[in-house]
Amino acid sequence: MPKIVSNAELNEIAELIAGHPDGIGLASLLRAVGNGISRRTVQRRLASLVALARVVTAGEGRAVKYRLAPIAGEADSVIAPISGQAPGEIYVPVSPAGEAIKAHVRQPLHQRQPVSYDLRFLEAYRPNETLYLPEVLRAQLHSLGRSPAEQSAAGTFARDIMNRLLIDLSWASSRLEGNTYTRLDTERLIEFGQAAEGKDAFETQMILNHKAAIEYLVREVDRVGANSETILALHALLSDGLLRDPQAGGRVRHRAVEIGGSVYLPVALPQRLEELFGIVLDLAAEIRDPFEQAFFLMVHLPYLQPFEDVNKRVSRLAANIPLIRCNLCPLSFIDVPTQAYIDAMIGVYELNRIELLRDVFVWAYERSCQQYVAVRQQLVPPDIFRLRYRAELTEAVRAIVRGGQAASAEAMRTAIPVTVAEGDRAKFFALIEEEFKNLHEGNAIRFGLGPLEFAAWKRDG
Template sequence: MPRISLQQELDRLSALIAEHPDGVGSEALFKLLDGAVQRRTLQRRLALLVEQGRIGVQGGARSARYVCASQGPPTAEVDPPISPEGQDIRAYVRQPRHLRQPVGYRLAFLEQYHPNHTAYLPQGLRDQLHALGRSPAEQTPAGTFARDILNRLLIDLSWASSKLEGNTYSRLDTERLIDYGQVADGKDVLETQMILNHKQAIEYLVHHPEHACVQPDTLMALHALLSDGLMADPAACGRLRRRAVEIGGSVYLPVALPQRLEELFGIVVSLAAEILDPFEQAFFLMVHVPYLQPFEDVNKWVSRLAANIPFVRHNLCPLSFLDVPQQAYVDAMIGVYELNRMEFCATFLSGPTNAPASNTWP
């Protein structure tokens, strides 16, 4: 029997994806192929098709869905206004992977940061965010404002954070699920679980103010709550990873040695805990938790919830990630991974629709 060529494999896989207008996940594809390829081979083939522009990918991590390039998302995302520096980052990371230089974890990126002396966010931006982020409860005990707006926070942050991972629940679907336990029709069970996990993690921070502090146990607990029922290995929930991982769409390879990973995780959390300015602390966590990739999966989810710890603690308006375009967010994070540049990421704090403040909060 003649050997199937790589091109034939790619053509077959592309045709299979084309049969699913709403997209299809890698696990479903693996089952449809019925053992014709190994899982790792399938992932490499999918990455190659994405690089060639024959298919697109929506979402990230375990919720990623592949679509024919001709189908694409139903509506185009509009990038937020970004600086010339942010545009440079976007242009670089949108190049094909073979044109970008493979990189590993750069310790110097972490060592160059000195809490309360180094600042990723300019003073003017921090002043602006402090003015916008004030709440009526700023003189009350920690967590008061978050509890006052808890229902809306649960819905907005659960929906927006999940959407960044490719979740297709609408905001109304999310509201019905959180308020009434009503599962949306036609949704994957993992999408429902993702929303409910966010709800549990937010309540963990808000109902127990003692948890709203930057320490290893808190981040591990957030991971355990956010990843519950979603990890390939259930034992990996709430545990630092013990194996190497790769990042889809990026040429960045995170630290692989478990002992080194544990050491760096401790340093990252310790540095973050020393930062006095709540907005700088939030941004540091948004950048360095995903950069380190301390968990097997769900790292960006943890970083988004962890970024809200200083806002809960200081009774500031929370960061909901509403209206953050998914592809822009992915591009910004890849800019951190591959270039250690954060100008694009800063857009998500300073944008008018997603300032922690926003006038949308009561």
């Protein structure tokens, strides 16, 4: 017969959690309770608190955090189902449809009907006919996200704001998984390689994985897209060192998974999962509007749960693929309330309803754009001449470096491609000369040159 957990035992754990408004992980909680209570006992009490809706979870796997559930209204000895928004709770503006979803997902687990993957949700979507984002809303998002580089080569704007994007998106996306790094901690880690004191190595790895994945999206912008190669690569980068099975990174899962805090049961059969993964990406690739494609990926990748873990992180970075390719302001998820995002995702899982997630998506994008207004204003207008001869410039610089030549005037003149018009050759020569003055290991990647390759050329001559 299962052991009955008393209110006093539950209250002891709840009081410890209450001392950590931003959430506390299992390892930290075990240290707080001391050696008198076993790990299994603490886990059982946590499960009871979650079932009673006294505690909510954020994050997945080992990154899961526990915090007290926000409570609306006055409480007596019996805790009523949570509804509405608690005083002081940070949330996003919510539509009436979003409020209905929120009310459902705030019910205790035992009051929600278990559901499995519903193929009809995916089958009902017709690319460029079904629209999760109405036309007026998409027009508003396009207006907000327009950048000075909109007519430039794909990925130009993301490269222009790369340092800011790496910090903002790495920090904000990790925070939605319960990561306790501050933005300043994240900046020091990314810019100087300094891990924050007192932080779990798991959290540090999560931040660094985001950095690697974002760099991949921007560096390989001409190759990335809504395709399996890109999504699998994102998962491999984001999950590096964080999975129990190292071979699970970058491949569709082969075992069943469960969703913490939800009654949703994802597809378990590997062959079926592979098939649906391909269908989701085929549909996404057909969507012409970048915002509609971004939101579709945010909805259907987590709903399918194609990986053992790190699904939501993959979907958040995947949502940036069409935005980066179209030189639109990226979606950084800055200041997105964790509980609002969790509620929205559970609404997709359990109800196949996207309205609350759409509310979060639109608010998050507006907030991201506000962050980058000042950055956009500081950007130098694109050099039209340089844009016209972008391919030729890359060819010339690469030819000199890979040919092991010194960057002399003679070598630069010889390297000018025949496709450069006669009247433009003098100006093109000046452009090559300027590029070599500013070339170093960190930016040589713009010409397809790796840091080691460039360093070897510089060392040799």
